[in-house]
Amino acid sequence: MRGKNIIIGICGGIAAYKIPQLVRLLKKRGASVRVALTDAGARFVSELALATVSEEPIYRSIFPQTESEGVDFTSHISLGEWADALVIAPATANTLARLSAGLCDDMLAAIFLTLRPGKPVLIFPAMDGQMFLSPSVQRNIATLAAQGCSIINPESGELASGLCGIGRMPAPEAILLALEEALHEADKCSPLYSKRVVITAGPTREKIDGVRFISNYSSGKMGFAIARAAAKRGSIVTLIAGPVHLPTPPGVERVDVESTAEMNAAAEKFFSNCDLFIGAAAVSDYRPAAPYEGKMKKDEEHIELTLVKNPDILAGFGRQKSASQLAVGFALETRTGLESARKKLTEKNLDLIAFNFFDRKTCGFDVDTNILTLIGSDGIVTELPQLTKDAAAEKLLEAIEHLCLKNGL
Ligand code: PMT
Numbered sequence: 001m002r003g004k005n006i007i008i009g010i011c012g013g014i015a016a017y018k019i020p021q022l023v024r025l026l027k028k029r030g031a032s033v034r035v036a037l038t039d040a041g042a043r044f045v046s047e048l049a050l051a052t053v054s055e056e057p058i059y060r061s062i063f064p065q066t067e068s069e070g071v072d073f074t075s076h077i078s079l080g081e082w083a084d085a086l087v088i089a090p091a092t093a094n095t096l097a098r099l100s101a102g103l104c105d106d107m108l109a110a111i112f113l114t115l116r117p118g119k120p121v122l123i124f125p126a127m128d129g130q131m132f133l134s135p136s137v138q139r140n141i142a143t144l145a146a147q148g149c150s151i152i153n154p155e156s157g158e159l160a161s162g163l164c165g166i167g168r169m170p171a172p173e174a175i176l177l178a179l180e181e182a183l184h185e186a187d188k189c190s191p192l193y194s195k196r197v198v199i200t201a202g203p204t205r206e207k208i209d210g211v212r213f214i215s216n217y218s219s220g221k222m223g224f225a226i227a228r229a230a231a232k233r234g235s236i237v238t239l240i241a242g243p244v245h246l247p248t249p250p251g252v253e254r255v256d257v258e259s260t261a262e263m264n265a266a267a268e269k270f271f272s273n274c275d276l277f278i279g280a281a282a283v284s285d286y287r288p289a290a291p292y293e294g295k296m297k298k299d300e301e302h303i304e305l306t307l308v309k310n311p312d313i314l315a316g317f318g319r320q321k322s323a324s325q326l327a328v329g330f331a332l333e334t335r336t337g338l339e340s341a342r343k344k345l346t347e348k349n350l351d352l353i354a355f356n357f358f359d360r361k362t363c364g365f366d367v368d369t370n371i372l373t374l375i376g377s378d379g380i381v382t383e384l385p386q387l388t389k390d391a392a393a394e395k396l397l398e399a400i401e402h403l404c405l406k407n408g409l
Contacts, residue, residue: 002030002250003232004183007083009108010050012040013090014160015126015169019045022089022172023053029176030250034059034079036108038095059107076107080114081391084232085183088112090126090169093137099123100140118189120182121149124175129156129165152178187234191404192397197235198274199227200267200281200313202242204260208305209292216282217365220244222330223280225393227252233397238274240266242281260284260310267313271320275409276400279314279329282365286310318349324409328352328400332364342375351377351403354396362386374399378406 006026010016019035026033035050036059047058062076088095088108095108104110115121123144125132132138132154145151152175155168170178187193201223205213220241227239228249237252240263248254257263260283270277286307296303318327327350331341334357341355355373358364363371363386370392374382376399384395403409 001026001180001183003228004031004084005082006031006033006179007036007079007086007111008033009036009038009086009088009091009095009111010041010045011038011088011090011092011095011108012043013092013126013169014044015090016041016044018169018172019089020049020053022087022175023050025172025176026179027053027055032056034082036060036079036106036111038092038106038108040092040094059111062104062107062110076110077114078391079107079111081116081394083111083115083119085120085122085179085186086111086115087122087124087175087179089122089124089175091123092125093127093131093134093140096123096125096137096140096144100143118186120179120186122152122175122178122182123149124152124154124169126154126169127167128159128161129163129167132167150178150182187232190233191401191409192230192276193234195235195275195404195409196238196270196273197230197276197278198238198240198267198270199223199230199278200240200242200263200283201227202244203282204242204263204284204310205258206260206284206287206310207291208288209296210294212296214284214286214288215243216284217360218242218244218282219366220246221366221368221389222370222393223278224249225389226278226280226396228390229393229397235276238270240281260287260313264311264313264316267317271317274325276326276328277314277317277321279317279327281313282332283313284310312348314350315348321349323407326351326400326403326407326409328354328396331355333357335359338373338375341373345375345377352399372396376403 010019023033033054034056051058098109099112141151156166157168159167202220203216203218205215207213224246227237230237231251239252240255255266289306289308314329329350331344333340345353353375369386370389371386372384372392
C-alpha cells in the first residue's frame with residue numbers, strides 16, 4: 001500500500017459509516033486516500049469525519065460548490081490521473097446504474113470515467129438482498145464486470161431492514177485485503193514489475209577547497225519522483241542521490257553521494273545487472289583539477305581555477321549496455337534546445353531522452369512542475385504539458401513501458 005494513491009467512492013448506504021475505518025487502515029499502511037462522496041452518501045457519513053481521517057478535502061460535485069473553493073473545473077481529470085485504484089463502497093443500485101450508463105453527474109461518476117486504463121476498480125455493492133438480485137441491478141453489474149471492474153459480491157447476514165440475506169458490505173479489513181490483491185496483480189501487469197531500475201538524481205558537488213564547491217540548483221525532485229513511480233510499479237529501485245534534502249521514497253534503496261566521481265563509482269556497480277538506467281541527475285561536467293587542501297586564503301587579487309572534464313556517467317552506461325538494457329536520459333537545455341537533446345540521445349546511445357528547459361518557475365531546476373518533451377530513439381516525439389514532477393514521472397515511465405513492450409523486455 002505504501003505510496004499508493006487510492007480514491008474511495010462512497011454512495012448512500014448504511015454501510016457508509018464503516019468507511020472512515022477503511023480510510024484509517026489505508027493511511028496506516030502508507031497510502032494516500034481521497035474520497036469522492038455522493039449526495040446520498042453524505043446523508044450516512046459526515047464529510048468532516050472523512051476529511052479528518054483522510055487529511056484531504058472531500059470531493060462531491062464536479063463544479064466548485066462555493067466561491068472560496070476557487071475555480072478548478074479539471075480536478076475530476078487530475079484525480080483520474082492521480083489514482084492507482086478506485087474503490088466504490090458501498091455501491092448502491094443507483095450508482096451502479098449511473099456508472100454502467102456512463103453518466104457523469106458527480107465527482108465519483110466523473111473519476112470512474114477519467115481513471116487511467118489498467119487501474120483497478122473494485123465495486124462493493126451493498127443493499128437489500130432482493131434489490132441486489134433484481135434483474136436491473138444484475139444487468140448493470142454484468143456491464144461493469146464486462147468493462148473490467150472487479151465486483152465483490154455482498155455478504156449474507158442481518159441487514160439494516162431487519163431481514164436476513166445477501167446484501168451486507170464486507171468489513172473494512174476484507175475490503176483492504178481485496179484492494180491489496182488487486183494492486184499487486186495490477187503492478188505485475190507493468191513490464192517494469194521486478195525490473196532492476198537505477199536512477200541518478202540531484203546535483204553533484206565538486207570541491208574547490210575544504211569549504212567551497214561547484215554545484216547547481218538541482219533539488220532531486222524529478223529523479224525522486226521517477227523513483228517513486230518505478231517503486232509503485234514493483235520495480236527494484238536504486239536511487240543514487242547527490243546532496244539533496246528529500247526523504248527516500250518508500251521501498252527504494254538509496255545511495256548518497258557527493259561528487260561526480262562518487263556518483264559514477266556508485267552507478268558503475270549496477271551497469272551490468274540493471275534493466276533500466278535513468279539519468280535524471282544534473283551532473284557537473286567539470287571539476288577543479290586540484291582541489292585545495294584546507295581553506296583557500298583571499299590574499300590574491302585574481303585566482304585561476306583549472307577545471308578538468310568529469311566522466312559522463314550516462315554515456316558510460318550507453319556505451320556498454322546490452323540489447324536487453326534500456327538507457328534513458330534528460331537533456332537540460334535552453335527553451336529551443338530540442339536539436340541538442342536529439343544529439344545527446346544519439347551520442348550517448350540512449351533509448352529515450354526527456355528534453356526540459358529551465359525558467360525556475362514552471363520547469364527544470366527546483367520547482368515542483370516540469371515540461372518534458374520525450375524523444376525516442378525511434379524518432380517518436382511526445383510533447384507533454386506542464387505537469388507536477390510526479391505526473392511527469394508517470395508519463396515518462398508509461399513511455400518506457402511502451403519501449404519495454406516494443407522490445408520484448
Ligand atoms: O532535480 P530537480 O530540481 O527536480 O531538476 C530536475 C532536472 C532539471 C535536474 C532534470 O529534469 C534534468 O534535466 N536532469 C539532467 C540535467 C543535465 O545535467 O542535463 P545534461 O543535458 O547536462 O545531461 C544529459 C544527460 O547526461 C542527463 O541525463 C545527465 O544526468 C547525464 N550526464 C551528464 C553529464 C555527466 N557527466 N554525466 C551524466 O550522466
